[in-house]
Amino acid sequence: MRIAACVTALDGTEKFLIGLADGKKVESVLIRHKRTVCACLSSQVGCAMKCAFCATGLMGFQRNLSVEEIVGQFDLMESVGVKITNVVFMGMGEPLHNYDSVVGAVNLLRKKGLSWQKITVSTVGLPDGIRALGRDVQCRIAWSLHAPNDVLRSKLVPVNSRFPIQDVVMALLDFPARRKNEVMIEYVLLDGVNDSLEHAKELAVLLKQLPFVVVNLIPYNSVAGIEFRRPSQEKCVAFKQALIDAGFKTIVRTTKGLDADAACGMLSTRSLVQVAARD
Numbered sequence: 646m647r648i649a650a651c652v653t654a655l656d657g658t659e660k661f662l663i664g665l666a667d668g669k670k671v672e673s674v675l676i677r678h679k680r681t682v683c684a685c686l687s688s689q690v691g692c693a694m695k696c697a698f699c700a701t702g703l704m705g706f707q708r709n710l711s712v713e714e715i716v717g718q719f720d721l722m723e724s725v726g727v728k729i730t731n732v733v734f735m736g737m738g739e740p741l742h743n744y745d746s747v748v749g750a751v752n753l754l755r756k757k758g759l760s761w762q763k764i765t766v767s768t769v770g771l772p773d774g775i776r777a778l779g780r781d782v783q784c785r786i787a788w789s790l791h792a793p794n795d796v797l798r799s800k801l802v803p804v805n806s807r808f809p810i811q812d813v814v815m816a817l818l819d820f821p822a823r824r825k826n827e828v829m830i831e832y833v834l835l836d837g838v839n840d841s842l843e844h845a846k847e848l849a850v851l852l853k854q855l856p857f858v859v860v861n862l863i864p865y866n867s868v869a870g871i872e873f874r875r876p877s878q879e880k881c882v883a884f885k886q887a888l889i890d891a892g893f894k895t896i897v898r899t900t901k902g903l904d905a906d907a908a909c910g911m912l913s914t915r916s917l918v919q920v921a922a923r924d
């Protein structure tokens with residue numbers, strides 16, 4: 646494995662194109678905060694989930710990564726001289742669709758000294774995988790929800806037709822008590838699609854079933870070839886306030902990495918391949 650290319654955003658976020666032994670490539674991201682450095686790791690080359698707004702979904706599924714290839718992204722990024730404090734599995738791929746390798750990687754990262762509170766596995770919502778994860782390994786979990794009802798969610802996240810919202814809620818309620826306290830809800834805000842106050846209120850009703858969630862709102866970063874657009878700042882603020890008024894801790898992900906096209910779940914190797922070809 647090697648770093649084939651790296652671009653740095655204005656805010657210091659670094660996006661890496663990682664070359665694998667068979668010539669395939671994945672992306673990994675380093676996000677720097679005041680006291681922490683978070684690594685966003687890929688678990689697959691491409692993704693089979695085909696979420697309608699996602700650049701990785703456009704690539705289709707190519708193959709799973711091994712434990713070594715997942716942790717290798719961590720090692721390569723540390724080799725540029727940073728100490729990674731947190732890991733999120735929010736890069737390319739659906740982590741629970743590559744279950745054994747992801748569990749192996751979490752265990753290996755814990756052996757490297759990361760506590761379970763510093764490792765988050767983000768899933769689109771595969772109920773059996775969520776239950777298995779809660780049984781097999783200690784880590785935090787995030788659910789990429791993106792819509793407050795099944796009709797809309799099935800359009801945005803096709804796997805919802807197989808595993809509807811309520812099935813995922815039941816699986817999350819089965820997640821071990823200490824860790825389900827930390828469920829992160831990821832919600833990409835798409836202009837005119839899922840960002841109205843009615844959607845926010847519907848989301849609040851849905852989330853009342855889950856104790857201690859934190860909602861992470863992600864204003865969409867436009868992707869070439871995909872029709873969705875980013876909502877206005879005012880709409881994002883109003884959506885956030887509606888959730889806060891309903892009693893939920895809610896954050897809007899800042900534009901970290903925006904100019905490097907480094908939003909989680911939005912990765913495609915296309916732009917970085919161009920950088921690698923240039924260098």
Ligand code: SF4
Nearest residue numbers: 692694696699702910
């Ligand atoms: S958003 Fe995540 S699960 Fe959906 S297609 Fe993209 S990488 Fe896969």
